[in-house]
Amino acid sequence: METITNLIKDTPIPKMVKVRQNFDKTCIPESDIPGIITRELDRPEIGGKIQPGQKIAITCGSRGINHNAVMARAIVDFVKSKGAEPYIVAAMGSHGGATAEGQLQILKDYGVTEEAMGCPVKSSMETVQIGISGMRHQPVFMDKNASEADGIILFNRIKPHTSFRGPYESGLMKMMAIGLGKQKGAESIHHQSPAIMHELVEEYGRTILENAPVLGGIAIIENAYDDTYLIKGLSPEEIISEEPKLKEISYKTIAHLLFDKCDVLVVDKIGKNISGDGMDPNVSGRFVQPKYCSGGIQAEKCVILDLTDETHGNAQGIGLAEVTTRRLFNKMKLEMTYPTGVTNTFLHLMKIPMIMDNDREALQLALMCCPEAEDHDHMKMIRIPNTAHIGVIEISEGMLPLVENNPNFEVLTEPYDLPFDENGNLF
Template sequence: MRERQFVADLVSDQKLPRMFRAKQKFLRNSIEVEKIPNIIEHLLSDEKFSSQIKPGMRIAITAGSRGIANVALTTKCIADFVKKKGAKPFIVPAMGSHGGATAEGQREILEGYGITEAYTGCPIVSSMEVKKIGLTEDGREVFIDKHAAEADGIILGCRIKPHTAFRGPYESGMMKMMAIGLGKQHGAEVCHEAGFKNMAKNVPMFGKAIIENAPILFAVPTIENAYDETWKITAVNADEIEEKEPELLKEAAANMPRILVDSCDVLVVDQIGKNFSGDGMDPNITGTFCTPYATGGIQSQKVCVLDLSPETHGNGIGLGYSSATTKRVFDKLDLASMYPNAITCTVLGGVRIPIIMESDKEAIQVCVKTCNEIDKSNARIVRIPNSLHIEHIMLSEAYYDEVRKNPDMEIESEPEDWGFDENGNLW
């Protein structure tokens, strides 16, 4: 107790600047939720897709571990179309080693997103068992989920967006859903073992081998706008994936949000979690990249993480790229959930534990106090709720004039002191 108080005393005199609320303005073009069933019905009614689904076929539909907008609804719509054609759909968790690399953990993630058997009207077949289906062009064995491999057809449900650790024509999307998602723990490990330096080569290589050797029918990928809303839904036949995915990735990148100030002394992130990004906080927003093979996001000296999302179930991966966190976060960590993901992707930095402070206030104070060559009496602080929802953010008073002159930002409140309770935690 005395030691903790001593640590608190070291930062207690660090002044925190007043903060104001600002709205960031991005292009807002989204699909109305109630229109999604008709859109998917129309897309899949095209003879190119509908003719592939025959009565009595067992069709696997993939669903991943990301918090994708309307993911339960889009998955249900695909399943409904399959049933309408007289086939038998089932859902396969396609998320590599996520969910603690267990069948139960992966099912739990899907159910947390509303993808349940009751809602979708079809079974969820969750297993870590894989089956060898062929070889890559350079002779490596390719494995995918056993139940998907033995189905009569596979439909890929996924989202397309920039990856958090590498750059290439195929990042997070259809190729990755096959190579790493359907590959389960085994396939993800094989694909990652050469490191992210080679991921831009390995993802399409394994993906193409799966298209050639597994019963992939087509994909129904979505792209989101800057507000975490469904912007586009399309259907891509198996033999078109290699050609069409790079252009869809460009569209996704163009719709990504960003923090509209380029740098800060301290970035405060209220929550991280797997539902926001595979890295807990998307480095395309926060700049907290785990490898040198991707860049972007805001530049900061220190990053402070205050909490984990309930949906991440204790998986605090990404915490290792922060400078300080709270005792609350530490107490919630489920290391058994975090470590398989880090070991599989061969990057351990995300599961390191940063300095732990008792309260939100102390965690922010220690970040400001340990910055170099800044005005600590008027620190430049940016606070975001998470890396997925950044329409409304908080900035310190030092940004006020800059934001006032920015046509893409709107000041929503005047600067005021932080709202800490008696324990030093934010209200």
């Protein structure tokens, strides 16, 4: 790497400024969450169907949800209050390395354990065929543990998807079609044309609603600061009619960078707990299938520095960047990363970008290789912790004119040099 180091060593790294992006801070306090979930479930259309002694499966996925364990426990407690027997099932497609143990570990990381929940937590990759899809006549699979329940309560966050657009994106319908489908069900959908993904999610989800004892679900919307914005209980019929409306609300509440473009976007960490693609393209602008999705910032170069601990070495999404670090590469576990790619067929998500020995060199390489930059003396660089937390970000000094006197921003510091340690890494 000495040759590359010599080529880029004189590339200046711009001074940075810390700024706050101002979004709607409306949220539900954690203390109010159990009561709201109880109220939403305690309707004749949902909780009224639960009978004493019934076995009720509660789905938990791999997406990071704020207060995940608090919400799951509230659903468990509600089921118990009806005299029924709850248990939690891992509903996350092929995530966790497509193994039962890997998916159980993901739930544990979120605080969803048998001790914390007060009920069994079941994880298996075994599925059963629950029905035949209505339009395309394809077999639809569902988690065996869930299929053995007398009733199923879905629990998931509603948000824009990262690779397709449609009435139902990330939410309860997709959790049924792909999450409960486990690796086998997820593969059967992903191995069909990406152009019809939105149709397949609805078709397979409806098939499960028609053939499995789904009682309803708890849908969560978060605000731009990752706090709980809305909790809504939906009956099976309301999943069909109301989830698309909730999705539209989520488009208005999600975080996004309040800039149209930059030269270099630096993302400190990616991970499956942040987004299905490691980093949310609705923020980064790096879409898996740009033919079917668009949005986010337009960055000429993207640098990814590290992985979250919660992703357990799954570096899916690394292929959407041009530059990364040896630190990340050393943490990447192929046995965790590759199964998701085999399932969703997006193999380019696993490609390895140029690997630099440290953070400084990664930034210098990206900055040097921006031929379309308008002004190399005032490079536009943005650094974010991850795509889920962009309330406070860093921007290069050359971007200050874009935020001064802008009510959507608050400048928090004077320009400063990025702090690198003796190994050239940021701290």
